[in-house]
Amino acid sequence: MKKEKILILTVISLITITVAVLVYQLNVKTLPEASVEKPMQGSNIIEFSGIKWIIKSSNTPIGPGPNIYSADNVYVNEQGELHLAIKCDGGVCTCAEVYTVQKYRYGVFEFKINGDSLGIDRNAVFGLFLYYDNKHEIDVEISRWGARKSPNVQFVVQPYYRHPPHRFDMPLTGDDVIFIIKWEPHRISFRAYLENRTGDRTLVEEWSIKVKEKKPMRIHLNLWLIDLDGNGVGDPPAGDGALEVIVKEVSQH
Incomplete structure (x- = not known):
């Protein structure tokens, strides 16, 4: 009986994650893309990790989510690390996004984040990705997609219905986390590492x-x-995890 209960809970969790991802994918196709893809005059621009970034800002809900995005939820600290936050006030929540001024084609893209950033709220998504439009996207996404217990990371190449996401669990050890995307003309590869204080990496x-x-x-x-x-x-x-993440470094070569 106990095994049957565990199996039922596991199936329910997987269904919840699948529904969450499908709802997001269906919603995002109808959302405005201009604020995501095209830099606008007067946009806030910051420099982080030697790269210029545009801070996304909106007064009404836009994708992904949809959500309202605020420049007040983004800053670079004295150590040169990028902070992204979700803030809620009076029942209204605002989210955070930045994207590069420059476009890229092929190469190795490395993201180093604070390990605590894996422990975000189950209704939140932390994305580190390459984007042209909704059908051309290379993603690392940290999220439990609303489920209490589920893998917390996925690699995915859009459109998702052609290439099912690869989901796995990344342990919260206190070590920094490294994600690497290698984008080649005929192949896209992903790797995830834990990096300790001495710089040693574990795949x-x-x-x-x-x-x-x-x-x-x-x-x-x-x-x-x-x-x-x-x-x-x-x-x-949901109140069961962090609402702020720290990106320590981003590099491309």
């Missing part, structure tokens, strides 16, 4: 997929809330 997961992707893309970093109930705005935080 946790790797995955690759044969795919032709040649669209020039910007690097995006974001922290946002999923819309499981489909009411047109991200759900409130």
Whole structure:
């Protein structure tokens, strides 16, 4: 009986994650892309990790989520680390996103984050990815997609229905986390490492997929809330995890 109960709970958790991802994918196709892809006059620009980034800002909900995005939720600290936060006030939550001024085609993209950033709220998504449009996207996403117990990381190449995401659990050890995307003309590869204080790395997961992707893309970093109930705005935080993440370094070569 106990084994049957565990099996039922596992199936329910997997269904919840799948529904959350599908709802996001369906919603995102109808959301405005201009604020994501095209830099606008007067946009806030910051420099982080030797790269210029545009801070996404909106007064009404836009994708992903959809959510309201605020420049007040983004800053670079004295150590040169980028902070992204979700803030809620009076029942209204705002999220955070930055994306590069420059576009890239092919190369190795490395993201180093504070290990505590893995422990975000189950209704939040922390994305580190390359983006052209909704059908041309290379993602590392940290999220439990609304489920209490589920893998907390996924690698995915959009469109998702052609290339199912690769999900796995990344342990919270206190070590920094390294994600590497290697983008080649006929293949995209992912790796995830834990890095200790001495700089030693331990490989946790790797995955690759044969795919032709040649669209020039910007690097995006974001922290946002999923819309499981489909009411047109991200759900409130569940209160079981962090609402701020730290990106220590981003590099491309």
